[in-house]
Amino acid sequence: MAPSLLRLATRYNTIGARLLHNTGKVASSSALPNIQSAAIQKTLTTEPKPLVAKEKLLFGHTFSDHMLTVDWTRKGGWQKPQIIPYGPLSIDPSASVLHYAFECFEGLKAYRDAKGNIRLFRPDKNMTRMNSSVERLYLPQFDGAEAIECIKELVRTDQRWVPDGKGYSLYIRPTVIATENTLGVHAANSAKLFVITSPCGPYFPTGFKAVSLYCDETNVRAWPGGVGNRKLGANYAPSVAPQAAAEKKGYQQILWTIGEDHELMEVGTMNLFVYWKNEQGELELVTPPLDGTILPGVTRDSILELARSWGGIKVSERKVNMKQVAKASDEGRLLEVFGAGTACVVTPVNRIHFQGKDYVIPLDPAKPESQAGPLAARVYDTLTGIQYGEIESDWSVLVD
CATH class of the missing domain: 3.30.470.10 (Aminotransferase class 4, branched-chain amino acid transferase, N-terminal domain)
Structure with missing residues (x-):
């Protein structure tokens, strides 16, 4: 091996050993x-x-x-x-x-x-x-x-x-x-x-109202092998410029996706849920899986546990892409989309912009004045009921 290549290989081996040490427990x-x-x-x-x-x-x-x-x-x-x-x-x-x-x-x-x-x-x-x-x-x-x-x-x-x-x-x-x-x-x-x-008080000054999303096809929040599943400060600063760009276009939050198929990731700083009638005709609540790119939200985990305990719908943690969401919207199968997190609990979504088109999320036909669909509203009412002690649960921990 040439001396220059030997030095380069030695350098990379040293860096690799240092990185292995630094990422260990x-x-x-x-x-x-x-x-x-x-x-x-x-x-x-x-x-x-x-x-x-x-x-x-x-x-x-x-x-x-x-x-x-x-x-x-x-x-x-x-x-x-x-x-x-x-x-x-x-x-x-x-x-x-x-x-x-x-x-x-x-x-x-x-x-x-x-x-x-x-x-x-x-x-x-x-x-x-x-x-x-x-x-x-x-x-x-x-x-x-x-x-x-x-x-x-x-x-x-x-x-x-x-x-x-x-x-x-x-x-x-x-x-x-x-x-x-x-x-x-x-x-x-x-x-x-x-x-x-x-x-x-409430995270959004407008209260429990639906927000609009802009699907960002240029920027990526996290990537395989990265740190999207950890709550590091370094994950958040790079999101500010894309968020500001979306606001200038008239949308309130970013819908983060990844890859050529535009796989859904998160919405703003929240986990994302889609409630639809899937192509098999099943009512399904789906959220992206914890594959290393998604933050394991406490509210996310709570929603999954609640929905599974309620029954009546299929609850899935699996990959879903924006083209599937767009198709479901065009076919009238898209029922609700909402974000979830500690600060906001649940945030309904009323429209998503993707590749030049706004896909409108329908309102609850039984309550046209409501900003949330029936499932998001049930999730919100149940979680806040537990948090404020109205519903008995081991999830609520007394301080005094």
Whole structure:
């Protein structure tokens, strides 16, 4: 082998070995401490902020009095959790999160029921997914049950910020970032988990109303072998420009597809569901499968479980493409399309633009004034009923 080729092969082998190391699981040692909720230390604010009237709340614009932080080092493991006044993080300009996007996050909510109790919705699912995200970034994993107890204590501390009334909640944003102050793409030796909370009203100011979608045939949200199934910050920034372009065309959200057949992926930042009469004549609720490109949404999983328990329709996780949706629309078989996620719960879709044509999603013929079809409405009513304690379920976890 020529010297230049030998050097090139050696370089690629070195890079390959480094990538294999960096994508492996972070070794956990029983000698290193994990997150321990019993060790929480509190420093409460001396200047509580005034509450904002719930009718004036905008999603992600108002933040409560306190935050939770937990530091980690490769040598020392997880340190004692701290509940401190909400404020700026002290971070070195060379921290790897600022240069190489070593960052992942979660989103869940606290709800106040009619009796004043505060509830979380399936927080174990969020912690499982977050551990999957940090593993992919070669950041430290943690005890999910202990992290939930820490989050509960943060919510108790700021319970006055949990608004009452259906449609209102306290949004909870856990985040993990790499904080090591060294340039270079390598496994981080220090990290921080922090949790902030934000009281919010309905995600869409217009309320439970249908949105229009623009099928983007140029940009791709995720790809096989990528990180579309993890909740990494790096997945979201590239979606802003295509979203803005769709809005300029008169559509509210992006419909993400992939490949020459335009296989459906997600809608905006939500999982996607199609309810139709399939070509075999069956009523079917279908959503793209978790093939590595789709985020395993907590709401997505909940909808699938509910629909299967209700019976009466076929529930499928399988690939479906936009040409099949267009054909179903032309043949009158397309019944409903909706997005689903923590922030919005369910968002009905009223039309999809694809290759120069708008495909209109029919309204519920029994309720022409409604923005949602009967299945989306049933899903929304059931999930919110569980979240606000109106329907008994193991998915609803009491905080106090």
